Amino acid sequence: MDKKEKLSPPKWADTLLSWYCRNDRFEEIQGDLHELFQERINEYSMRKARLLYFWDVIRCFRSYAMKKRIYSSSSHIAMFKNYFLIALRNLLQYKTYSVINIFGLTLGIVCFTYIFLFVNHELSFDKFHENTENVYTVPLTWHFGATVLPTARATSRVGPLLEESFPEVTSFLRIKNPGKTIVKSSLLISQEHQIFYSDSTFFDLFTFPLLEGDPQTVLREPNSVVITSSLAQKYFGNDWQALSLVGKTLNIEGVEYEITGLAQEPPSNSHLQFTGLMSFSTLPESKGGGDFSGSSYMTYISTLGGVNSLSLDQKVDTLMANMFEEGTSVTLDITPLSDIYLESRMETGLGPISDMKYIYIFSLIGLVIILIACINYMNLSTSRSVERAKEVGVRKVMGALRRQLTTQFLSESVLITLMALILGMACIFLLLPLFNQLTGKTFTVVSLLNSDLALALCLIWVSVSLLAGIYPALVLSGFKVNNILKGSFKFSTSGSWLRRSLVIVQFTISATLIAATAVIYQQLNFIQNENLGFDQEQVIAVPFSDDVKKGLTTLKSELGNVDGVLNLAATMQLPGRVQFESTMAHKEGEENRHLMRLIPGDVNYINTLSLKLMAGEDFNDLRDKEKYQFIINEQTAKFFGWDLEEALGQPLKIWNSEWGTIIGVVKDFHFASLHEEIKPLIIFYQTEKYFMHRNLVIKLKTNQLAETIEGIEDTWKQLYPEKPFSYTFLDDYYGKLYAKEQKLGKMFTLFAVIAIFIGCLGLFGLASYTAFQRSKEIGVRKVLGATVPSITFLLSVDFTKQVIISLLFSLPLAYFLMDNWLQSFAYHVEVGWGVMIFSALLVLLIAWVTVGYKSVRAALTNPVETLRSE
């Protein structure tokens, strides 16, 4: 027995054969194979014979051996032809429903595809570098006692230190953004924002192709610069390629840099967007090992393959633990390169940054919108089942199996989805500029034609066809023949609870989106109208460079004489941006130093921004020129435990050495964005010392803005003909701080409108179908004396109930979600009843208008029309 089993071919190969082989040939083919097997046993090893048997089974999988389908292939095709023909006829006969279905699905597909493109692009950030998985960034977090101050960057010492201390760290890279730089060539002087200092390892760690130059050496020597093709075109004209720029020089901030390389534009999915790179060796801090003060160097390290970032992180923390004096410490968080864009949430200052939260939100919205469109299809198909019931009955009597009917109805949804898909693709390409404008991306039609999109569209096609089609297909194919043909089949009541729930799902989603949008706009409105504590209207900011700073006193007095200028003062960054966060300050006789924010001020600073002085006076030049003058805000006074008057004259020390006196206390104002609370602030000034100042803020008279700005520009041009002049209105600048929120608001509005629109399409379809179904009932009611309003009410009440139930779900949901979102603002509106009631009424109103139109029309129909024929 045992031996016999061993001498037989593998069972599972036989099973395979019996699975595919047609019955009438199975015996002879299997017999042939067995015979060959027996022959081989004598010739080869058992193992090999069995293997060869399996190989034969595989080889025999050919047309002569395969099972034929139940129906022959030609009638199979004919059947599908029939399915599509019937589907097309149905589409044409019930145009309203077809339009609703196709249009809804198209909208859903367009939204989904756009969101897919957006999310796909966001997720692709920084994945194009060859070495991505071994490159990390090391953001540094300061701990001053209990105060934790995370930054995206590190000090200049961190990179070299890590390389020295850990063998698994193979190299480091520091990038410093010097802010605005003035670039001069023989053709042009202009300002650039994206020229950074970078270590020579830049092209080792990152994969940015060079058009010219050796990636190993381009950034090695001091005063070298690598520029991108766009910068080359800007400063050397359109024929820059003919000029062989490598070896030529470019003047940056008054220093001649030798162009050592030309780089391609960084791809749009890079968190690092540069137009030029200057060698780090140019900087004085590259000479020494660098120290631990300040943290303005975005630092990257590259590690050996397979290094565990977690264990490295622990080792680094141990290393850093003993570096600092008591009370201060730093930690470094080893962050993978590909997480910088979405996960770190820290401004790098080197390019765009986003948030994973938005990826989740938008993915969810995309899915939800396509779901709403699918629900439309499901509801309209099943509710209209009575029309198709006779067809189903006849097909069944003729011998159609349930499986075949399911195939038929699925093929209908495949057809409709395909139509929607084709229409949708046309829309996707046509609306691309709009989409780019909304998201700030730069997709082109050509860039869309890739395998990702093709795959996504195929996936959409299949999944939407199935999602929308499977339920109706199962319902329609499941009808009982005798019920249908006896005529007792009227309306599928069994599915109506499901249909109602689906409508409730749709409206829950739409109403949530609408309420969320309302809250976002309420908050945006709040931000714009919140009293910031300083005047941002009719104030312009003019940035200046270091060369201008030397003659700042002259410039200020000249500009002060321009007609229409009320006040002006120099400062560093504009209100709304956080100033120096990491400044230590302490009062006399106290050892503890505290973290304070600092703004470099100027004579008339308080006046220019119309800040409100609670005590003391504005900065002036009459005091001790060697000492700092401080104006603090109320928070600082509170922090040190002073009354407003008491604070005046108090000595204060900032950084480590500079003593000065408090000369004024200013009312709290929002010097940072409304995301954070007002914190203790010190504004400082030392007579005519402008070592940190970079902007002039100028308050203008209301009535002659254009002339005044022209006057300022003329004065500037006379004094500094070589320096570019630019200005921003402070309120514009302040508005831009909330660009992200404004974009979110726009996106939500769009999606909410689309969601409610698709939902209403479905509701409209259902309502018109119900009106049609009940037309005889309405006729009889009218004959018996029912009024138009009562009939309208009768028809709308059912839908109204569904919408109200969906509101009961959606409003708490929206409340929960939006309350969560608002917590990211230190100053925010409360999610009130007002917004919720407004959203609820809006949704109800939209639903009523949708249903009401059909209901009123049905109610107005002359009963004769509906009752005449029977």
Next chain:
Amino acid sequence: MKATELGDFEELVLMAICVIGSQAYAVNVKAELENRLKKRINISAIHTALYRLEDKGFLKSEIGGATKERGGRRKRFFMPTAAGKSAIAKLKAVREGMYKLIPDISNG
């Protein structure tokens, strides 16, 4: 290609069946051809040729009796039809006619 024409391999299979005589079936056709052509042939190729020749009407077949050597499974025996025989004869005539016209092939 018209369905009634003979392919190269089909012709060989057809001739092998004529050679073997009344007991021709897939396995001994395979053996015969492997023997003559001095190369391995997979059984599925033989099957394909046999079933197609039958479809084209060059072969007919019948199921034999139960056998011992293959676990009692029956064999399908193939034999040439009149059309099959004449098709080989015709091809042979064409070949010989043309062969004679080639000058000095034996010296070639």
